[in-house]
Amino acid sequence: MSVIALDVGGTHIKGTVVEEGRILSHAHWHTRAERGPDAVMDTVLGCADALVARARRHGSEPRAAGVVVPGLVDDEEGTAVLAANLGWHDTPVRLWMTEHLDLPVAFGHDVRAGGIAEGRLGAGRGHSDFAFVPVGTGIAAALIIGGRPFAGEHGFAGELGHLVVRPGGHLCSCGNRGCLETLASASAIARRYAATTGEAGVSAKDVHLRAQAGDPLAASVWTDAVDALAEGLAALTTVLDFGRIVIGGGLAEAGDPFLGPLRTAVADRLTFRGPPELVAAELGHRAGSLGAALLAQDLLDGSDR
Numbered sequence: 011m012s013v014i015a016l017d018v019g020g021t022h023i024k025g026t027v028v029e030e031g032r033i034l035s036h037a038h039w040h041t042r043a044e045r046g047p048d049a050v051m052d053t054v055l056g057c058a059d060a061l062v063a064r065a066r067r068h069g070s071e072p073r074a075a076g077v078v079v080p081g082l083v084d085d086e087e088g089t090a091v092l093a094a095n096l097g098w099h100d101t102p103v104r105l106w107m108t109e110h111l112d113l114p115v116a117f118g119h120d121v122r123a124g125g126i127a128e129g130r131l132g133a134g135r136g137h138s139d140f141a142f143v144p145v146g147t148g149i150a151a152a153l154i155i156g157g158r159p160f161a162g163e164h165g166f167a168g169e170l171g172h173l174v175v176r177p178g179g180h181l182c183s184c185g186n187r188g189c190l191e192t193l194a195s196a197s198a199i200a201r202r203y204a205a206t207t208g209e210a211g212v213s214a215k216d217v218h219l220r221a222q223a224g225d226p227l228a229a230s231v232w233t234d235a236v237d238a239l240a241e242g243l244a245a246l247t248t249v250l251d252f253g254r255i256v257i258g259g260g261l262a263e264a265g266d267p268f269l270g271p272l273r274t275a276v277a278d279r280l281t282f283r284g285p286p287e288l289v290a291a292e293l294g295h296r297a298g299s300l301g302a303a304l305l306a307q308d309l310l311d312g313s314d315r
């Protein structure tokens with residue numbers, strides 16, 4: 011008896027088949043979101059069919075599915091309220107998946123699901139209260155409180171990337187100025203380096219390497235990013251007092267060369283208290299799909315945790 015799980019992102023759809031805690035299969039597909047919202051949904055349903063077929067090839071019949079999506083998500087209604095990079099607006103994902111697969115479907119937010127997975131299988135193990143903060147094309151936080159992700163009244167909790175850290179700063183995709191995401195997301199680091207040097211196509215990881223090698227422009231962009239992220243994490247700590255913050259995304263995979271200066275910058279800003287433990291995530295890009303599998307398994311087990 012297995013579950014299938016999908017993590018639908020703006021560029022990739024990641025899929026997993028899990029049987030009693032064992033991963034049977036992983037897969038990923040290109041989202042090709044430029045084709046429009048209906049085509050993306052057709053692709054998602056096709057990916058679900060492909061995972062069912064994979065499970066059966068392993069001799070396992072899927073009993074439930076989990077699907078997680080980015081953006082503003084209504085977990086209760088099963089609706090993608092606004093997933094701008096998929097073109098989805100009030101899209102009833104759970105209903106359509108349920109009708110297509112004729113299986114029970116668990117639905118949730120990609121980052122909150124990633125937080126659930128890190129909490130049960132990764133760097134949050136043993137901690138009932140922690141934050142999971144993936145730093146990627148955007149920045150968001152899963153706030154795990156009492157072992158559960160806190161979504162807020164409207165499902166908007168944890169939008170750390172839109173915390174204003176530089177009032178009047180760069181224009182953000184959300185319409186505000188100076189949001190954390192405009193300085194510290196991987197895409198912002200690459201964009202700012204390109205704007206400063208005129209050299210496009212340098213990734214955030216490469217900016218970090220160049221900064222370490224003594225490139226002063228790379229160092230300036232990098233330091234701005236670390237300072238901005240530290241302000242965001244210090245604000246998160248001041249309000250919620252987490253003892254541990256799990257940093258995800260490709261930059262965190264660099265480990266201490268990234269996390270060391272970030273730890274110092276966070277500690278410097280927390281004047282009246284000690285800093286939280288900052289650790290790298292353990293599940294990498296699979297956190298979301300593993301979280302979706304856990305949501306599906308919980309549905310089967312009748313657990314609402």
Ligand SMILES: [Zn+2]
Nearest residue numbers: 172182184189
């Ligand atoms: Zn913003």
